[in-house]
Amino acid sequence: MDPNRQAQRGSENQPAGGRGVVERLFVYWLISTAGLALLSIVTIVFVAGALQRQSHMLRLLAERVAALEAPPAPPSAAPPSAPAEREAAQRGPVAQPASPPAVAAATGHAAEPAAEAESPVAAAPRLDEPRALAQLSALVRPPGRSVADVSDVAALGTLLDAARGQPASAEWSAAARLRLAVAARLIGRDSDGDFYARMLAPGSEERRLYDEVVARVTFERGRVREALPLLTRLTVGDGAAPDLLVLRGAAHFELGDCAAAESTMERVSQPARLTPRDRLRLARLGLALERADVLAAVLPLLGDVPAELEAERDFLRSAGLVLDGRSVEGLAALDFLVAHESDWARAVRAAAGPPQRPSRYELEVWRGVALIAGNQRNEAREVLLTAAQVEPSRADAYLALGRLEATGGQFDRAAAYLRNAVAAAPRSAGALEALAAVDLNLGNVGSAVESATQAIALRPRSASVRFLRALAHAKLGQREAVELDLRAAFQLDRGYLDEARQADVIGRLFTPEELEALAASPASPATAPGNPT
Known part of the structure; x- marks a missing residue:
């Protein structure tokens, strides 16, 4: 056979591999392109439908809001008879043109048609008095007289903004205006508080309650010198509120007037009527003035307190145990507070109200006092010296050291410590009395008379x-x-x-x-x- 023909026949029997692959790829490309196009069409249709449904819902919502805000129809109006009229009534009143017809008559020109107003997507509900009072009750816990009673400062500020934006709020009841004024003061918005307070009748019960809150908040924010005249004016005569007397006594003490603090404290009756915070303030004042009788009267009333006040309560109880002669129990309780300081300090920091807690210095001083009562003199001296070095400007550690050395007959050393105490707290009646006793033992009779006279003036x-x-x-x-x-x-x-x-x-x-x-x-x-x- 001819080799050429044989080669030609062999080539005819071979498959056309290259051409078949290209054809298959082209078919696959057509199918995938058609699929992608179909998927795009389906997606577009779906999104368009969703947008249309959302637009429809928003339109219904806007119509519903407009219907709710529309004034009610007068009783004499006849009900719409035709379907078109009923639909128009459901949509509410037709918007009036922006310019009244009188403008066109005055200018002599025809008024241009007003542009159609766009309905809001969702109008905020109008803040009326019942709604405002309900929100105030949710944001300010009873009794609503202290900074600590506010549960959400930001939300309360938003509510006050909304109230100031409602001109009708000036016509709300005196009780509502009082609560708005108090709420503003509690979060430091004094101008808003005074805005509503000016609408309260002078000499009224609402105005007096507002002034009491102003005095308390001013004290709690650390402006003691500013708060004292307000507290003094509000506690003149019999029948003064016991909580304001506690604040006034504490203010006198912080400003160094121990005599006024003690005389004010003695006017406090029925401490059971006080809030937990004010009971703690009264107990703290009794401890600072070395009035064990006051401390003993208040301590049984210190039951359950908020978490941020537990450390203060336990500290006062510990000091009461030491003063009651139960120094071992008192020292154990103080040691527990020191060991868990990080735990209760975290709760104090997280609280909204003013902090009421013992300082580390106070804990160490009272640990030293408990050790003295337990006749552990060397340990007490070491603890008190450490406390005095940590805060040398405070008098308590020096006073305890002076008393410690005086009971041991070391009068010269005691006098040095007590002079440091008087230098740190010139109006400390306890330090002056202790120094007078030491001077008397040292034979410094004239100095003893002088120190005792100063102590009597203070106490x-x-x-x-x-x-x-x-x-x-x-x-x-x-x-x-x-x-x-x-x-x-x-x-x-x-x-x-x-x-x-x-x-x-x-x-x-x-x-x-x-x-x-x-x-x-x-x-x-x-x-x-x-x-x-």
């Missing part, structure tokens, strides 16, 4: 400092001065009669019968316990 109802000055006057042989101080001391605390009988320096000036007569006679007005002379 005129203290029997102990009156008796101390009587001892100093007795060492100077000043019988008349001794008689005046003894009479005042006996009137404050008759137990000092036994102390006077046992004091040799007084026994050289008075017989037992004369002392009995002094105890039975009232103090003169000039030397009465309330008089600092």
Whole structure:
């Protein structure tokens, strides 16, 4: 056979591989392109339908809002009869043109047709008085008089903005205006508070309540000097609110007037009526003024308190245990507070109200006092010295160290510590009294009289400092001065009669019968316990 023909026949029997592959790829491309086009069409149709449904829903919502905000039809209006009229009534009143016909008549030109107003997508509901009061109740917890009573500052600010945007809010009831004014003050918006307060009748109960909140909030924000005149004006005479008396006493103490703080504190009646915060303030004031009787009266009332107040409550209870002679229990409670300081400090920081908590310095000072009461003198000295080094500008550690050294007979060292205490707190009656006692033991009688006199001016109802000055006057042989101080001391605390009988320096000036007569006679007005002379 011819080789050429054989080769030609072989080539005819071979498959056309290259051409078949191209054809298949072309078919696949056509199919995929058609599929993508179909998918795009379906997607476009779906999105267009969704947008159309959403537009329809928004239109229905706008019509519903317009119908709700439309004024009701007068009772005499006849109901629409035709379907078109019923549909028009459901849509609400037709929008009036922007320019009234009188404008066209005055200018002599035809008024141009007003552009059709666009309906809002969703109009905010009008804030009326019931809705505002309901929101205030949700955002301000009872009693609603303290910064700590606000649950959501941002939301309350938004509500106040909405109320100021409603001119009708000026015509709301006095109770509503009072609550708006108080809410504004609680979150520091003083101008808004005064705006609504000016609408309250002068001398009314609402105005008095607003002034009380202003005084409290001013105090809680640390503006004590500004708050004191307000608190003083609101607590004049009998029947003053006990919570305001507590704040006034605390303000006097923070400003260094211990005598005014103590006299104000003694006016507080029925501490059970106080809020937990104010009970803690009263107990803290009694502790600071070394009035164990006040602390003992308030401590049983300190039950459950908010989490941010638990550390303050437990600290005051611990101090009460120490003063009650239960130093071991008190020290254990103080140690627990120190060990878990990070836990309760976190709760205090998260609270909305003003912080009420013991400082680390106070915890260490009272640990030292508890150790002294437990006769662990060396450990107490170490703890108190550390506290004094941490905060050298405070008097408490120096005072405790001075008393510690005085009970050990180290009067020179005690005097040095007590002078540091007086330098840090010149109006501390406790430090001045302790220094007077040490000076008396050192033979510095003149200094003792001077320090005791300053202490009496700060704490005129203290029997102990009156008796101390009587001892100093007795060492100077000043019988008349001794008689005046003894009479005042006996009137404050008759137990000092036994102390006077046992004091040799007084026994050289008075017989037992004369002392009995002094105890039975009232103090003169000039030397009465309330008089600092």
